[in-house]
Amino acid sequence: MANNSILVFAEQRDGKLKKAAFEAVSEGRRLADQLGAELHVALLGNGVDTLTGELAGVGADQLHTADHPDLQFYSAEGYSLVLARMIDQLSPSVFLLPATAMGKDLAPRVAAVCNAGLATDCIDLTVEDGRLIAKRPMYAGKAIATVRWAGETLQMASLRPNVFPAEIRDGAAPPATVPFAVEGLEGKIRARVKEVTGGGGETKDVTEADVIVAGGRGLKEAANFSLLEALAEKLDAAVGASRAVVDSGWVDHQAQVGQTGKTVSPQLYIAVGISGAIQHLAGMSSSKCIVAINKDSEAPIFKVADYGIVGDLFEVLPVLTEEVARLKE
Numbered sequence: 001m002a003n004n005s006i007l008v009f010a011e012q013r014d015g016k017l018k019k020a021a022f023e024a025v026s027e028g029r030r031l032a033d034q035l036g037a038e039l040h041v042a043l044l045g046n047g048v049d050t051l052t053g054e055l056a057g058v059g060a061d062q063l064h065t066a067d068h069p070d071l072q073f074y075s076a077e078g079y080s081l082v083l084a085r086m087i088d089q090l091s092p093s094v095f096l097l098p099a100t101a102m103g104k105d106l107a108p109r110v111a112a113v114c115n116a117g118l119a120t121d122c123i124d125l126t127v128e129d130g131r132l133i134a135k136r137p138m139y140a141g142k143a144i145a146t147v148r149w150a151g152e153t154l155q156m157a158s159l160r161p162n163v164f165p166a167e168i169r170d171g172a173a174p175p176a177t178v179p180f181a182v183e184g185l186e187g188k189i190r191a192r193v194k195e196v197t198g199g200g201g202e203t204k205d206v207t208e209a210d211v212i213v214a215g216g217r218g219l220k221e222a223a224n225f226s227l228l229e230a231l232a233e234k235l236d237a238a239v240g241a242s243r244a245v246v247d248s249g250w251v252d253h254q255a256q257v258g259q260t261g262k263t264v265s266p267q268l269y270i271a272v273g274i275s276g277a278i279q280h281l282a283g284m285s286s287s288k289c290i291v292a293i294n295k296d297s298e299a300p301i302f303k304v305a306d307y308g309i310v311g312d313l314f315e316v317l318p319v320l321t322e323e324v325a326r327l328k329e
Contacts, residue, residue: 009097020098022166029059046072047259073193099158116154140282164264215238217272222250276301
């Protein structure tokens, strides 16, 4: 029988909590207040005890730390096994996690083991008669589905990053830390990550950035991405790209925004030389403010843009970069 409690998975990578973790925990706190429930947070990894202080102001009642060398690097088998055991022990009525690359891989595995209903990539959660109602995009963002969980099954939802506000509560009491025993992983993790090597250079993650400058085929060649990077530097923004650009090998797949790339919801999204195919719109249409730069006035991107510049990007970008630099000075 489920308890009146909410469990949230706080994602960390390389010993650092992700922005999406704070968003998910904050949403868990908001829902817990409405349901009169306790908020529990799950933190998995190796040496994660050093991160407990960062979660002091998010309003969690209990923090469950699963600390083990086998959890140092993310493993779908290891993480899903530990979370399923934690859910079995705590019996929460709701389990939330971020819809990040890790969350998208992890959520269906946990749902299958726990026989739970899963609503993915949610953009809104409300409470009605003590149960959750979720809203999530469908058909590449063309429609918004309103879904609810049947019966008394565990309600699982993954939350789209940059949609739910992260709230740090001043004066909030730190949560009680409860170590979770990690046992029996031997033989359960069939594939292990031994080392993670970065691609070189410090780049912003588009899923966590407040400002994104994204480029498409209108840039004509990879060398012209330097124009985009110059503007991104002035705006302290992440650099994104359309699928066509990534497929052409101009930039790494980590920068791809769209249905087959990453879903982003920044405060400001500047689309440069991007026509606006539905697959790309599916990944960025929930951005708070969209600015489009394209010489084709009929480009679909203008239908979702808040502001549009019809013009040659090779003329517009240098001027825009110069003006931003002047304003910042």
